[in-house]
Amino acid sequence: MKRIFLTLRHAQCIALSLLTILLSACVPVDLDAPIPAYDTGIDPNIWAQIPAGEFYFGQHEDIETTDAYEIMITDVTVSQYTTFLTVALAEGQVRIGEFKGQKAIIGYYPGDVFHGVKHEEEIKAGDWIFIPLDDPASRFIFNGTTFAPVPGYENHPMTNVTWFGAWAYCGSVDGRLPIEIEWEKAGRGTNTRPFPWGEEILRENANFYASRDPFEDMSSFGSRTSPVGFYNGKTYDGYATLNSASPYGLYDMAGNVWQWTGDVYEGMHYRFLRGGSKDTYDMDLRLWVRNNATPTYFSPGVGFRCAR
Amino acid sequence: MQLVKDRFNYLFNSTKGLILVAIAMIGIVTAIWGMLSGPMAEMGVREVVIKLLGMDIVQAEREGRIIILYHSIAMAIVAIETYMVTSLLKMKPFFKTAINAIITVGYILTMIFGMGFAYFGHNWAFHGLYIFGLSLIFFAGVLLIIALWPWNSEYYVTDKEYAHTKKGLDLERAAFFATAVTTVISALFGAIPSSYFGNGFEVFLAENVIRLPEKTTMEYSIIGHLHIMLALIGIMITLIIGRWLNFKGILHKVAMPLMILGTIVLNLGVWGVVTPLEPIAHMIIYVGATPSMFAALLLLIWDWNKLIKDGTAQIQKPNLGQKLRALVRDPLKFGPTWQMLFMNFTTSGIGIFMAIKLDEIFRVWPAREERIELTGHWHVLSAIIATIILLYYGDMIGLKGKIRQWYGWLIIILSDVAFGAVTIFEMKRLFITEAEQQPLVNGLMYAIDFGLGMLLVLLAVVLVWRLTDLFKNKGRWTEEVDHELSQEVTK
Numbered sequence: 001m002k003r004i005f006l007t008l009r010h011a012q013c014i015a016l017s018l019l020t021i022l023l024s025a026c027v028p029v030d031l032d033a034p035i036p037a038y039d040t041g042i043d044p045n046i047w048a049q050i051p052a053g054e055f056y057f058g059q060h061e062d063i064e065t066t067d068a069y070e071i072m073i074t075d076v077t078v079s080q081y082t083t084f085l086t087v088a089l090a091e092g093q094v095r096i097g098e099f100k101g102q103k104a105i106i107g108y109y110p111g112d113v114f115h116g117v118k119h120e121e122e123i124k125a126g127d128w129i130f131i132p133l134d135d136p137a138s139r140f141i142f143n144g145t146t147f148a149p150v151p152g153y154e155n156h157p158m159t160n161v162t163w164f165g166a167w168a169y170c171g172s173v174d175g176r177l178p179i180e181i182e183w184e185k186a187g188r189g190t191n192t193r194p195f196p197w198g199e200e201i202l203r204e205n206a207n208f209y210a211s212r213d214p215f216e217d218m219s220s221f222g223s224r225t226s227p228v229g230f231y232n233g234k235t236y237d238g239y240a241t242l243n244s245a246s247p248y249g250l251y252d253m254a255g256n257v258w259q260w261t262g263d264v265y266e267g268m269h270y271r272f273l274r275g276g277s278k279d280t281y282d283m284d285l286r287l288w289v290r291n292n293a294t295p296t297y298f299s300p301g302v303g304f305r306c307a308r
Numbered sequence: 309m310q311l312v313k314d315r316f317n318y319l320f321n322s323t324k325g326l327i328l329v330a331i332a333m334i335g336i337v338t339a340i341w342g343m344l345s346g347p348m349a350e351m352g353v354r355e356v357v358i359k360l361l362g363m364d365i366v367q368a369e370r371e372g373r374i375i376i377l378y379h380s381i382a383m384a385i386v387a388i389e390t391y392m393v394t395s396l397l398k399m400k401p402f403f404k405t406a407i408n409a410i411i412t413v414g415y416i417l418t419m420i421f422g423m424g425f426a427y428f429g430h431n432w433a434f435h436g437l438y439i440f441g442l443s444l445i446f447f448a449g450v451l452l453i454i455a456l457w458p459w460n461s462e463y464y465v466t467d468k469e470y471a472h473t474k475k476g477l478d479l480e481r482a483a484f485f486a487t488a489v490t491t492v493i494s495a496l497f498g499a500i501p502s503s504y505f506g507n508g509f510e511v512f513l514a515e516n517v518i519r520l521p522e523k524t525t526m527e528y529s530i531i532g533h534l535h536i537m538l539a540l541i542g543i544m545i546t547l548i549i550g551r552w553l554n555f556k557g558i559l560h561k562v563a564m565p566l567m568i569l570g571t572i573v574l575n576l577g578v579w580g581v582v583t584p585l586e587p588i589a590h591m592i593i594y595v596g597a598t599p600s601m602f603a604a605l606l607l608l609i610w611d612w613n614k615l616i617k618d619g620t621a622q623i624q625k626p627n628l629g630q631k632l633r634a635l636v637r638d639p640l641k642f643g644p645t646w647q648m649l650f651m652n653f654t655t656s657g658i659g660i661f662m663a664i665k666l667d668e669i670f671r672v673w674p675a676r677e678e679r680i681e682l683t684g685h686w687h688v689l690s691a692i693i694a695t696i697i698l699l700y701y702g703d704m705i706g707l708k709g710k711i712r713q714w715y716g717w718l719i720i721i722l723s724d725v726a727f728g729a730v731t732i733f734e735m736k737r738l739f740i741t742e743a744e745q746q747p748l749v750n751g752l753m754y755a756i757d758f759g760l761g762m763l764l765v766l767l768a769v770v771l772v773w774r775l776t777d778l779f780k781n782k783g784r785w786t787e788e789v790d791h792e793l794s795q796e797v798t799k
Contacts, residue, residue, distance in 0.1 A: 059512075219747075221746055297673075
C-alpha cells in the first residue's frame with residue numbers, strides 16, 4: 001500500500017505542476033500592446049491587371065479559365081475601410097444597430113436564393129452585420145460619427161469584418177469580391193506553384209503562425225497582422241523579408257489574413273476564405289487551401305480584397 | 309548463429325516478441341514524425357529532422373504523405389490486435405502461424421516502404437510494396453475470419469459463466485468474428501476509392517470536405533472507411549481486454565449480444581453512406597454505436613466491481629476509501645477500462661455534443677476551427693487505444709511491484725493530461741476569443757507535449773530495457789518465447 005501512496009504523491013506533484021503552468025498561462029492579454037510601424041512602400045490603391053485565359057486551379061491542377069479582370073494588389077487596409085465607413089454612415093448607407101445582441105454597424109444586403117439543403121441557412125434580404133462595434137480586437141476607433149484606424153494599424157489589413165461588410169466595401173469602389181478562381185489565378189499565375197512566390201515557404205515569405213515576424217509575441221498576444229505588402233524584399237529594422245509577390249504582383253496572397261471570396265454557392269450559406277492567415281500553419285498558406293464560415297463571421301484573422 | 313536464431317525466433321515467432329517489435333516500430337515512427345508538426349515545427353525542430361534524415365517533403369503532397377503515415381501506424385496497431393486475438397482465442401495452429409506471418413510481413417512492408425515512398429522521394433517500387441503490404445494484411449484478415457469461425461463445435465462453450473447460445477455457440481467468439489468480418493469488408497471501402505483516386509492522384513483529407521453539401525460516392529466511402537476502421541479497432545481492443553480480464557457472468561451474457569448487434573448495425577450504417585440510405589446513415593450509426601458503447605460500459609462495471617471485490621476480500625466490511633484503494637491498486641488492470649471511460653470525456657462526449665450543437669455552435673465557427681475539433685478527437689481516440697495496448701503489454705511482460713505501479717500510472721496520468729489538454733484546445737472557442745487565446749494555447753501545448761513526450765520517454769525506457777534483455781542468455785525473453793496470452797488470462 002505504501003508503494004501506491006508513493007506513486008499517487010508523485011502523480012499529485014505532476015498534476016499540480018501542470019496546473020500551475022496552465023494557471024500562469026491564463027494571464028490577460030494586452031490587445032493594445034504597441035506595434036512597430038513600418039512603411040512598406042506598397043500602395044494599397046493599386047489594382048493589378050489579370051489577363052483572360054487558362055490557369056491551373058486547385059490542388060489537383062484542374063484547368064480553369066477566367067475573363068480579364070482587375071484585383072487589388074493588397075488587402076483592403078484599416079485606413080481604406082474606415083474612410084468608407086465614415087462616408088457610408090454619413091450618407092445613411094449603414095447604421096449603428098444590433099446583431100444578435102451585439103452593437104454593430106449594419107447595412108442592407110439583398111439576400112440569396114434559398115434552396116433548403118441540409119445545414120443551409122437562409123440569407124434573407126435585410127440588414128446584416130458589417131462589423132462589430134465593441135470588439136476589443138478591432139483596429140479602428142469610432143467617436144459616434146467618424147471612424148479612424150488605431151494608430152500604427154493604418155496600413156494593416158482591415159479585420160473583424162464580415163462577408164457582408166467586405167461585399168459592401170467592394171461595391172463602394174465599383175468592384176466586387178473576387179470569386180475563388182479569380183482569387184487563385186491572381187495568386188498563382190499560370191504555373192502549378194503552391195505559394196505565390198514559388199515552391200517552398202520560409203519564415204521570411206509570409207506572416208503565419210509562429211513565423212517570428214516583428215509583430216508577434218507568442219508568449220502573450222500571439223500573432224498579429226503585418227502591414228500590407230510587408231513581404232516585399234525590404235529590410236525593416238534588421239528584419240529582412242523576401243519578395244513574396246505573386247506572378248501578377250499581388251502581396252499577402254499567403255498569410256497575414258484569410259480573405260473573403262465572392263462565390264455564393266447553391267445549397268450552402270457558407271462563404272469561402274482563401275490564403276491562410278497569421279494564425280495558421282504554413283500548410284494552410286498553400287494557394288488552393290479553402291476555409292469557409294458563415295457570412296456573419298468576423299475575426300482578427302480575416303480580411304479581404306476586391307476585384308472588378 | 310544459434311544466438312541470433314533464438315532472438316529472431318523470439319521476435320518474429322512468439323506472440324510477445326511480435327508485439328514488442330510492432331510497438332517498437334510504432335514508437336520510432338511516432339517519435340520521429342511527431343517532430344514534423346505542431347510546437348516542434350514552430351521551434352524549428354522539423355527543419356533539423358528533415359535535413360538530418362534527408363527527407364524530401366513537397367508542399368503539394370502533404371495530404372498523400374499523411375494518409376500513408378496514418379496507414380503505416382494503423383496497420384501496426386491492427387497487427388498487434390491480431391497477435392493478441394490469435395494468442396487469446398482457440399484456433400488451429402496452422403491458422404495462427406499463417407496469420408501472424410502474413411500480417412507481420414504485411415505491416416512491415418507497409419510501414420517501411422510506405423514511409424520510404426512518402427517521405428524519401430517517390431520510388432514507385434516502394435509504393436508497389438506498400439500496396440502489397442496492405443494487401444497481405446487484408447489477406448491475413450480473411451484468414452483470421454476463417455480461423456475464428458464460431459460455428460465450429462470445437463469452439464462451443466458449456467460453461468454457464470460465459471455468453472453462449474443454447475447450442476453452445478460462443479457469443480464472445482462470435483463478437484470477435486463479427487468484428488473481424490466487418491473490418492475486412494470496411495477495408496474495401498477505403499481500398500476501392502483509393503484505387504480510383506490514387507489513379508488520378510487526387511488525394512484528399514476528409515476533414516477538408518466536411519461542409520461541402522455534395523460529395524461523391526467515392527468521397528463518402530473514404531469518410532465512412534476512416535470512421536469505421538477506427539471504431540472497429542476500438543471494438544476489437546475492448547473485446548481483447550475483456551478476454552484478458554476474463555470477463556464473465558451475467559454482464560458478459562448481456563454485453564456480448566450487444567457487442568455483436570452494435571458492430572453489425574454500426575457497420576451497416578457506415579456502409580450505407582454509399583447507398584441511397586445515405587440520408588439516414590447517421591441515424592443507423594447512432595443506433596449501432598449505442599449497444600456497442602453500452603457493452604463496453606458493462607465490461608467497465610464488471611471490471612471495477614471485480615477489482616474492488618478482489619482488493620477487499622480480506623476486509624469484512626470495507627468502507628468507501630478501502631474500496632477506492634482496491635479499485636486503483638493495480639493500474640494495469642484498472643487502466644484499460646478507466647481509459648475507456650475517459651474516452652467519453654475526450655472523444656465520444658465531444659462527438660455527441662458536437663452533433664447536438666452542430667448548427668448552433670460548431671458550424672458558426674470557421675471550417676478550420678471545426679477541423680481542429682474533428683482531427684483532435686480522433687487523434688485522441690487513436691492514442692487512447694494505444695495506451696490501452698501499452699497497459700496490457702505491461703502486464704504481458706510481467707511488470708511487478710513498484711515498476712508496475714510507475715509504468716501503469718505514468719501511462720494513465722501522462723496520457724490523460726495530454727488528452728484533456730487536447731480536448732480543451734478543441735473546445736476553446738466556447739470560452740475564449742481568438743484574440744485572447746494565446747497564453748491558454750501555450751499552456752495547453754505545454755501540457756500536451758509534456759504528456760505525450762514523457763509517455764514516449766517511458767516507452768523508450770521500456771524498449772531499451774527490452775533491447776538489453778535480448779543480449780542476456782537467460783533474459784526475460786527466454787521465458788516469454790513460449791507463452792501464449794490465453795495462459796495468462798486473469799483467473
